[in-house]
Amino acid sequence: MLPKDQLTVVIKEKFPDSFLEITDFRDMLTIHIRGEQVLDLLRTLKTDPRFAFNFLADITAVDHLEMDAPARFAVVYHLLNQHEVRRIVVRAWVDEEHPSLPSVYPLWKTADWQEREVYDLFGIEFTGHPDLRRIMTPDDFQHHPLRKDYPLQGRGERSNFPVVKRRIGSKWQEDKSVQ
Template sequence: LNSPFPRFAFNFLADITAVDHLELGGHTRFAVVYHLLNQYEVQRIVVRAWVDEEHPSLPSAYSLWKTADWQEREVYDLFGIEFTGHPDLRRIMNPDDFQHHPLRKNYPLQGRGERNKFKVVKRSIGSKWQEAKSVE
């Protein structure tokens, strides 16, 4: 995927995401999907890496593409897949003390009661008041 000849390298990481294949019932439950571009040859490739359910981790792509930084953090936060060698692997969307990974298929649709910790605050929008949820 990386080449000493820039013309042949996939030099841009466009996206990293994950898919939870809970329904397949095997050890390789998660697929991490990388969307890569070669901007010189205008080529695109999609690479899928399967991850073990018991120890969901992959080596970080950060050393190859700096754009992997926040994308790997998002996959970690939402799916619980760790990227070894990542310089700052922590949650990016959920609170740091959040215990779950909400895009896993075994996560309940209504959550696990964490919404009860949210408090309602009133926020002024123009001349109208609107209720908004805020995390304590």
């Protein structure tokens, strides 16, 4: 694979509008790009013989609400070239209003469930995904729990469940949650 400087030139030439930068932390190269062109970038990385990243190891997202970042959400793709044993990370930045980016399902079928998970937990939509439903939380759930503005203890989940009263002796137990 190309070293960092050459990689920067190649990617910048191909994606002049959406390329942001390439960072290197602890020997892990990360390509930063705007979300709308991520499918084209990943297709280049998969099919171009100079890169040949044939395996998509992981898709996840990070909510950068409390950190300095180009946009609020970053969808992170971990790619692997199994022949040369090299890894690269692609970070696709998505804005807060209507977060959406193209699905990479046409390239790897593993994107199906992983994008559903990101959609469920972060509320980022993947256009072109064949079956974008919630996967972890119930279908009628309203929130996206891994967003940073969602509290750890949840919102209203406790009070939505009925409290079962128990009978102790001849008395019904007092409802402690009300007091």
